[in-house]
Amino acid sequence: MTLRTRLIIAFVAATVPPVALTWWTSVALLDRSLAMSPTQQVDALSKSLEKTGREVYQRARARLAEEVEAERLKPAVLATQDPRVHDFWESGRSEEFSLTAEGGKIQFLRRVEDAVEVYESDLNGINLHAVTEQYKQARELLQSSRDRDLKRGFSLTFAVVALAVWAASLAGLIWWAHRLSRPVQRLTDALHRVAAGDLSVRIDDRRNDELGVAIGAYNDMAEQVERSREKLVHVTKLASWQSLARKMAHELKNSLTPIRLTMEEIAVRYPQDDFVDQASQIVVDEVVALERRVRAFTELASEPPVQLDPLNLNFIVEERVQFLKAAHPEIGYDLVLADESPTAFADADLVRGVLTNLLENAAHAAGRGGVVRTRTWRKNGTVFAEVHDSGPGLNAQARAALFEPTISFKKGGMGLGLSIARRGAVLCGGDLSLIDSELGGAAFRLTLPTCQS
Numbered sequence: 001m002t003l004r005t006r007l008i009i010a011f012v013a014a015t016v017p018p019v020a021l022t023w024w025t026s027v028a029l030l031d032r033s034l035a036m037s038p039t040q041q042v043d044a045l046s047k048s049l050e051k052t053g054r055e056v057y058q059r060a061r062a063r064l065a066e067e068v069e070a071e072r073l074k075p076a077v078l079a080t081q082d083p084r085v086h087d088f089w090e091s092g093r094s095e096e097f098s099l100t101a102e103g104g105k106i107q108f109l110r111r112v113e114d115a116v117e118v119y120e121s122d123l124n125g126i127n128l129h130a131v132t133e134q135y136k137q138a139r140e141l142l143q144s145s146r147d148r149d150l151k152r153g154f155s156l157t158f159a160v161v162a163l164a165v166w167a168a169s170l171a172g173l174i175w176w177a178h179r180l181s182r183p184v185q186r187l188t189d190a191l192h193r194v195a196a197g198d199l200s201v202r203i204d205d206r207r208n209d210e211l212g213v214a215i216g217a218y219n220d221m222a223e224q225v226e227r228s229r230e231k232l233v234h235v236t237k238l239a240s241w242q243s244l245a246r247k248m249a250h251e252l253k254n255s256l257t258p259i260r261l262t263m264e265e266i267a268v269r270y271p272q273d274d275f276v277d278q279a280s281q282i283v284v285d286e287v288v289a290l291e292r293r294v295r296a297f298t299e300l301a302s303e304p305p306v307q308l309d310p311l312n313l314n315f316i317v318e319e320r321v322q323f324l325k326a327a328h329p330e331i332g333y334d335l336v337l338a339d340e341s342p343t344a345f346a347d348a349d350l351v352r353g354v355l356t357n358l359l360e361n362a363a364h365a366a367g368r369g370g371v372v373r374t375r376t377w378r379k380n381g382t383v384f385a386e387v388h389d390s391g392p393g394l395n396a397q398a399r400a401a402l403f404e405p406t407i408s409f410k411k412g413g414m415g416l417g418l419s420i421a422r423r424g425a426v427l428c429g430g431d432l433s434l435i436d437s438e439l440g441g442a443a444f445r446l447t448l449p450t451c452q453s
Helices: 003-035 038-069 083-091 128-148 150-195 210-269 274-301 313-325 348-366 396-400 417-427
Strands: 076-079 095-099 105-112 115-122 309-312 332-336 343-346 371-379 382-389 431-436 442-449
Touching: 003 150, 038 095, 038 105, 038 115, 038 128, 083 095, 083 105, 083 115, 150 210, 210 274, 210 431, 309 313, 309 348, 313 332, 313 348, 313 371, 313 382, 343 348, 343 442, 348 371, 348 382, 348 417, 348 442, 417 431, 417 442
Parallel strands: 332 371
Antiparallel strands: 076 115, 095 105, 105 115, 309 343, 371 382, 382 442, 431 442
């Protein structure tokens, strides 16, 4: 299960119960609120008002009927065409009780021959029309409240709003979880590839949080492991090359010495023979060249003593440049040295040998009118010295076998210089690597540890 899935499940598990509990609590409180709402009081009052109005009307009607029966009231006799009694006359009823138009009196209508008798009685200031209208309004208000169904509407609205907020939060969490899990997944994939042996994997993700620190630590770790593996491979190969070089140097030396002595003796015995003199000189020159190569192989096979001491890298770089500048006056030298002189912990003779080799190679590559730039700097407990040249650079074949011995890519070279130089850097606890040149040619970086306390 991925980290993103776990975060989503954790969010759902952490938010759904509180949201459900909040909804249930809100509905319960709404029920209580509605139970105590004025609508029930209005309902009770409207019913009480209706009952009171009916009782007042019935009593007034009974009293009026009693007074009419006792003939204590004199009626008003109206013609049948009078608008006030026209509807009653047309209805065909013999008698009828009703309220006056103002609502403050009750009247009794009775049919007599071709006229209508009208008896009226006061309701003691009670306007039953107004009471009826108030009752009607109260019932309409109650009916409207029932039609709206506040509980259902509130519950539905709350559910929709809560669901919308929760869904928006979930969408934000999914986006954040994806953003959080993506670098973690990339880091995990990179670690799997490193475990499978691919040490070239780097993660390009600039972050300022803990994941950024972890990614930076991974990149540094992978780079260090890759350099360590390259150094280990180089040291392993170097051990094999040294064993072979010792055998070759021994066999060649044993054979070359008698050949050179014999040819010198022949030249002495036959001084007047031009052919013999020329042939012996050729053989001697070739033997001398072979002996020089034998000495180079002997140097490769030898294990020089290493004396690690604090040394001023700026001073050694300036010393080597000044030493070689006289031998190559046609070359322009550019020094870019660190402001605070970096102090390395290394063998001074081995460092001088490495720098000499690099500067000589750079001078030959740059050619007449070329430029050789040397810079020093320090970072995170490591000091660096770089040598750049403005020469034609190195092709893919040269880059692939640059530090292997017995392979040379320049005229008169034996192919051992860079291999010996890298061995010296490794013996000092550092390394020598090929980098991109600032001047368009080739460039090498010497890495050394800083001074130890």
